[in-house]
Amino acid sequence: MTRLDWLSRAAVGALRGDVVVPGDKSVSHRALMFGALAEGTSHIRGFLEGEDTRATAAILGKLGVRFETPAPGERRVHGVGLHGLRGTTEPLDCGNAGTGMRLLAGLLAGQAFDSTLVGDESLSRRPMRRVTDPLTTMGASIDTDDGKPPLRIHGGSALKGITYHPPVASAQIKSALLLAGLYAEGKTEVIEPHPTRDYTESMLKAFGWPIEYSPGKATVEGGHTLHAVDVDVPADISSAAFFIVAACIVPGSELHLKGVGLNPRRTGLLAALELMGADISVENERSSGGEDIGDLIVRYRRLHGVALPLDIVPDMIDEFPALFVAAAVADGLTTIRGAAELRVKESDRIASMAAGLQACGVKIDELPDGAMIQGGAIGGGTIDSHGDHRIAMSFAIAGLVASAPITIGDCANVATSFPGFMELANGVGFQLERAG
Ligand code: S3P
Secondary structure, eight states: OOOOOEEEEOOSSOOEEEEOOOBOHHHHHHHHHHHHHSEEEEEEESOOOSHHHHHHHHHHHHTTOEEEOSSTTEEEEEEEOTTOOOOOSSOEEOTTOHHHHHHHHHHHHTSSSOEEEEOOTTGGGSOOHHHHHHHHHTTOEEEEETTEEEEEEESOOOOBOOEEOOSSOOHHHHHHHHHHHTTSBSEEEEEOSSOOOOHHHHHHHHTTOOEEEETTEEEEESSOOOBOOOEEOOBOHHHHHHHHHHHHHSTTOEEEEEEEEOOTTSOHHHHHHHHTTOEEEEEEEEEETTEEEEEEEEEOOOOBOOBOOGGGSGGGGGGHHHHHHHHHHSBSEEEEOSOGGGGGSSSOHHHHHHHHHHHTTOEEEEETTEEEEEOSOOOOEEEEOTTOHHHHHHHHHHHHTOSSOEEEEOOTTHHHHOTTHHHHHHHTTOEEEEOO
């Protein structure tokens, strides 16, 4: 792949306009998987046409699931039923997607056939024991490369339900176990250290599978049937995050983000920015397919630093790169703790953000589980996104308020979660272009 670099220049004026960001990544992955395992045809609207979710669709396609694309952002999934997938000897490539790989590990652990999940360079460095260990306790047989991908999943294992207390708050761990639990004898119960996004639970319910769940706890038992339903995917708040922070930091701005998913386990960034003094309001709050959605109105207001409360960390785990940028321009010190999980995302996001902000003259001290960021001015510089989509987009917003342009290396992976970011951003006043 040819390397793609970006150049982000300061905004010429305020950011203005309506923005509709692409569909939610977490919901899109799950809608494909449950649609595939259901009896009947499910229609997904608002599907994220990103590389991560397309990789999941391609894998399910190799396993015998037929998809139609009536229009971009739509999929018709012809479900094959819980036991209708067909094995393949071909490696199943999850690309950059940790969610794809970890959830599919749970789903494939219950099949009668063997499969091998592989990923790109970044995914091949990410920890998988967090899912393979509890799946093994359920009776699955999975080989890893010292805890890392590829995952070689041996089919034909009889799974048994377990009660599991994950050591970290992770919707991916919970979801992998619940998916395996569909194929297990007895009850599979996951009790989390802190509640995480509950899309797997709500979608199981929507597809007609009996499930008991409350924040932080979910129980399923094997032996039921999934029935096709239509899924409306909300706009992804993790993609909206870049526009939310951009409007907060560029003087005079006002952006309207339409139809954003507001699942309470995803709105930590809004809470954090409000603590920092941001001006954010929600209009047209409504429910769509069982999910809260709304339009966000974000207006510029000077931010101040905060000591971020620990309990909102899991509710904004993907939004930290953008928050680091907000902290870098806020008045005073922002302290982030309890976020060690950031070190095992698409890149080590604490290290990537610290190195990039330092290159732009920001005073930031790395902590093992967070950072201390002294707000002030952002200068120009050249930074490396480490192939991490969220690092690349965060420095695109840093460039809006930097005293000189920021060159951002290795931005191709923005397409994993946010195809069309540059065009959408430039439409509301960003000055983002390809470098070189
Ligand atoms: C996701 C869960 C989170 C998040 C990821 C999507 C999901 O990961 O970072 O982008 O869809 O379940 P963890 O569960 O590892 O925290």
